[in-house]
Amino acid sequence: MEPQQEMEWNEAQKIPISVDLLVVAKRQLEFLAAVDRNRHLYDGPALERAIYRYNACWLPLLAKHYESQVFEGPLVVPLDCEWVWHCHRLNPVRYKSDCEELYGRVLDNYRVVSTVDRICGRQTEEIWNKLYPDEPYNADLIYVLPEDISERISRLEKYTKYDLISAAKRQSPFFYQVSRLHMKNDRFIKEAVARYKGFLYLIKKNKENGIKRFCVPTYDIDLIWHSHQLHPVSYCKDLNETLGKVLEHDDTDSDRTKGKKLDVGFSGTTKQWEFTFGTRYWKAGAMYRGNAPSPITSNPFSYSIPCKKVVSSTEYPQEISLPDRKVMEVLLEFIEVKNLPEGQEGDLCVLFSKSQPDAFFDAKRRLSILSESKQKQVASFQCEPNGELLFELMSYSSSKLCIKKSIKTLGSASFSMKDYLDPVSKLYAEKWMELVPSSGIISSKPLLLRVAISFTVPVPAPYKLEMTLSHPFSKNTCLFNLPGRSNAKSWKHVIDENGSRIISLQMRDLKDAKNVGSPGKEVVGLMKSGETRTLAEFMENGWSVLENLWSFHLPNKSTNDGHLFELTGAKMVKIFPGRKLDYELRHDGKQGKEIEYLTAVEFSIEEPYGKAVALLDLRSRRVTAKEKWMALPGIILAFIVSSTMKKEGYEGIIAESKDLKVNGRNEENERTVLNGKGLSCNVCSEDDGITNKSGLSSGGCGSGCGNAVASGGSGSCGAGCGNIIESGGCGGGCGGGCGGGCGGGCGGGCGNIIKSGGCGSCGGGCGGGCGNIIKSGGCGGGCGGGCGGDLMDSECGIDEHFNEELKCVNEGTVAA
Template identity: 50%
Template sequence: MNKDQETAWLEAQKVTISEDLVAAAKQQLEFLAAVDRRRWLYGGPLLDRAIYRYKACWLPLLAKHSECGAADDSLYVPFDCEWIWHCHRLNPVQYKKDCEEIFGRILSNHNVKSSLQGKSKHEVEEKWSELYPEEPFELDCSTTFSGDIFYQYTGAGSSITYDLVSAVKRQSSFFFQISRPWMCDNRFLEEALARYKCFLYLIKTNQDRSMKIFCVPTYDVDLLWHSHQLHPLSYCNDMIKLLGKVLEHDDTDSDRSKGKKLHVGFDKTTKQWEDMYGLRYWRAGTMYRGHCPSQVVSSLYFSSHPDVNEIIHYKSEATLELPQLMVIEVLLEIVGIKNLPDGQKGNLYVSFSKKKPDTLFSDGILSIQSESGNEHRASFKCEPTGELILTLMSKSNSKIVPSMPATTIGTTSISLQDLMNPKSNLSIEKWFELKPHGGTPDSKPVSLHVAVSFTVPVPAPFELRMFKSLPLSTDTCLLPFQGKEMFRSWTGFLDHNGDEVIRLQIRNVKKLKERNNASKREVVGKSKQSRKPCLLGEYADNKWSFNGYNISLIEKKTSQGGYTLEIIGDHMMKLFLGKKLEYEPKCCDKRNGKEFITLVEFSMKNPYGKAIALFDMKSGTVEVNEKRFVLLGVLLALILKNIIKRLGYNALIPNIKDTKGISSSNVLEPVERNSKDIDSNSSLAATAAGIGTGNVEAPIMTVDCVLGCGDKPKELSSLKSSGCGGGCGGGCGGGCGGNCGIMSGGCGGGCGGGCGGCGGGCGNMIKNDGAFSNKVAAGDKSSSCGGCGSGCGGGCGGCGTNIISKNVNTLDNTGNLATA
């Protein structure tokens, strides 16, 4: 950052914002999470009803309330009306126009409280009932309406012609993009506010120079922009003071393909931002995440009232006390190099690694942007400890000796502990002097211009690997065997450090009175906390019951000869074949078949399901997102492995010829069921194939992406990718673009084209997503496709304005996808 750039940044921080946008952003995140639990507001007849209530009832009530001007008289907005109001305000120019044409002024949110804030709304409900006696204050998803009531009230707002259905559709995916644990962190939001001010100042600069550029925000900036617009009067006043007019928020473009308005705009915004402020525009944890995951159910499993989530805490004699790893997302760029000796020959690149082992991190390499002319970025997850080591390498251009090994020029390090300082602004960009390799240089030391950003630390998932312990083999015996245990086969589970945390065994019960009951079994376990084997579960009459968890797993034989697995108990859970919800592949992951099983929990907080565990039955690994489910996760992993061993994978897949809803592409569609028919206290049938009595997604037989993520090329002369065909098929929209090879090593963070240039190809740069199943269990140290990279890079914020500029550069100058 030079003097002019530093001055521009300081001037940007003087932009006036009349509202506390950090607090407003937190409130918005809470509200959008509540809306996402009521997805009937995303479309259908209840959305139409909500829009009618908003126009005919809420806006007239709001106008009357604002006329009174009572300072202490708070008005609560019905939840469904609040959602429509939210979407209407996110087109500030249209909202201002509608309000002024109908009510003569902008209807502000001053002294209006969210439905989530109010515990006592009696006065407001009484006022509502006086005005609209036939209309309930809160709209329930199970409510039915007659046509006579539907058009009974014709308030002034009913004349609004703005297409609110389309506005809702455009906003319905926004929550997925921003629903990340660091988005509500104060430090993250304070930095986002500073960047939002710079974003507005960039627009002002363009306007002053008569430059018409479509500027596109990253998602941290977009969250603050939305929060500002939700205060319509303040937003209008602030924008008129800054720009002389109300800044438009254009969210109508969603095509992220190369060459389209959104892509071009984000590319120009990135360049202009970096020229004006001397800082990178891309930020870790703020980029496009890809398309929303597919739903596993299409209607609520819980009533939307009350809006609480009762967490059941389980207790068991054998608890698993595992260390909680923390994880950060990192975005790394090598911007430039200086003081390189004239005699230095060869292609330059930078390898990055960590000084100490990191279970979430894989080494990678990056080109130097000033040397290659291409923008390459590495996005990865790692523990927020230790040092990041950067090594400058040179590969000979010699045609005579093409296999000559790369030469190390020098190294430098970045302390992650220093970056985690509470006073850090979550990024660092400066020149780093390299320590020369093999002696002290005669000239100035070579320096690298490095830009790195990161998120605040959040808890990492628990990852465990299953292995079969042979008692008499000392190399696998981590927990000591005693007595008869030495002659029994046990299954152990290793944590991320390779330490055995629990050992389980399924054995037949041979009690005197039950000698003829061959189907009765039990699972026992021992851990470091409880070295004496204890009973964890029992199997009888085709049902597994787990001690400490009021949950049972039932095997049911189908008429087609297959088996279904049904979970019953206090907690509502289902098993689905393949990677679902949070685990759904974002791009070219070819391994999403029957070897994966996802455990999904349904609750009032997550009525459409939350993936809490992923079982990789081929490699014997399990990933669990919450500590309270770790023990249940390893128990289910062992039992599922046992079932597959006895019955095979095919026994868990129903006969698709006898299943309704089969499309021509062999995709089984969800079975529709009215949400009012669902008893919130009933147990959920959960089948290993994903087929139950409700509207549950059946197994999907995916067509693999047409790509060739192969071995790392022997030549390092080109840092492009090398092997990722022409695209990821329909699932990824425009495809993975680019190639695979040196530059990326898992699917570098997402898909290109249709997914908005979200990441890169496949290969070696981002080896994998840190999944234990890829690195430890499978022993995958190659540069083949090791899973999807952590975080999407090339996508943009999804909104823009007609005065602004650029969609992040996800492509290098040769047309290959850069990783991000």
């Protein structure tokens, strides 16, 4: 910051806030999670009934308690009433006017606690039942019969005419945007509170200068703004003191199209923020994530299965050993360069990479410099929170021909992650970095590069494992004592991102099987010690996994909601076809490849609508597990499916049946059988029952389906590269890596190329390709995306995202 900008920031931090926003924000996140576990409150009869209860019961009780405390201790608000109250308060001007009109004062939340605070509500329930004997305190709102609630509300003596149904629908997507783990971190929230004060300061300056600007927050700021509004008396007092009025929070506009109100508002807010405070407005982990993924089910899961035992993170250390790894999101921008060598010609850019191997970021990527290109480009990517980021200032020819002599390195510098993350001290840095000149570069003054970088608090990283028969093994291979040459060929080796073997798997016939004509099966694992262990056995009704800790079997027909299999035991996990929830394909790519994937979804009291815990890529035999407890079961499941299909001679993708829908089962009559010899997928009538066949059958009672593959062939193309989005919308990353080029191909996922608007996820980058001039060999390094939630609480895109990757291949050849 320049002295004037630092003074402005310090003035902003003096804005008075009379509530502890850190505490309130964390409590709000917990409350929103509780509502999300009760999604019937988002729409329909349950929401309408909640609005009636809010007007008929809660507001009158709150007003009575506010005038004279009806009992000692706080009121405990029912969850449904609190949700409606929450949405009402997020229009602070309307809430204030409604309260004053109906009850003569603003009804605050003083001496009121949420149901998520786990405080006994017995006293509240007693007084509620006395006042409203026909309306139970804890109403069952899941199975509410439709009725004309509006008519009942209109007969009330006092009620708000504010459209609370629309308000609830607008607020329901907010939780998805703020539900990531780093949002709960104290350091992240403290920085968000400081940025919220900066946001208010900009609005104050606009008011003082008579400037009409529609200010749009990023999501960290929006979370704090919401938290402030949930204390209406304090909010009115604080905003009147700061702005001379109660600041409106209009959430009725959600159009993020480029050139529309939100896009223009965000661009204006960004420019004003960066001019006033001298820091970047974007923030890692606070940008728009795109629309929430499609739900697995509309009916909450009733968690009633008996758990055999709890699976800890250290369960089965003798089978596999997985390191605890962290990952963080990074946003990066190069703002300005100073003291360039005399006679410097050509365009400038910066190549950035990591100083050491990284499971999530192992490419060399290019980004323009704002002062040179006059276009804002922000790179978004994930990496491990260690080592250093390396920056190389490059001069290159603007010619379409890209040859060795057109590339020149001017200088380099490094940014240490440890200084900020061990321990976490600050999640943002913007500073001038002195570059070390390259050999032959002479400058009279130090060569300087202004760098802005933001990162999230590191969170547990997913585990990415792969089964292979012919992989270049690391030095850790010697830890295995493989059997004889002929037997070794039938082992599948499970490796991690670094190519180190974790375990080896093999499918065997059970020699003591009772049915000689159809012998049973078992999966054995080869440990690092050389010892073999039985990991799974085919039983009468399915597979027993890990000494009966898990059972892998067909779903119960009466409760089947589109999943193919169930993994039950310590937890309830359902296996769905295709990429679901967090793994959902987020761009308009070809959906036909969905047949290659299975998604493991955990259902629990905390996640009644399902939480994606693993993705099984059957073509490339990769497993991505979000948590350690799912890594080994996920590998075993993928191995069972791919091995049985491989045994029966099915290679590549099995053609989809016209009767098989990508997003789930076509009808309830579709059944899938996994037995000791093979995978059979048949479309049958209701009376046909389950057909048990060996191998994978595309026939059956109707047209066949098929939903998995044995293995990907060498040289095959993965999921493809990202797409190019000119404006708006939400780009999704692509996984699987992209092949192509003159042989070779590339690993890792490829991000998207986005110029403005929307949001893209980032992949691991890709390289490869061939020749000296490659126009499309590289893939985008991911993108940032969007901001904020509603109208002044709304989302839009960063003006210019990271739009191109530049990767050095060999001898100066560039894929651009």
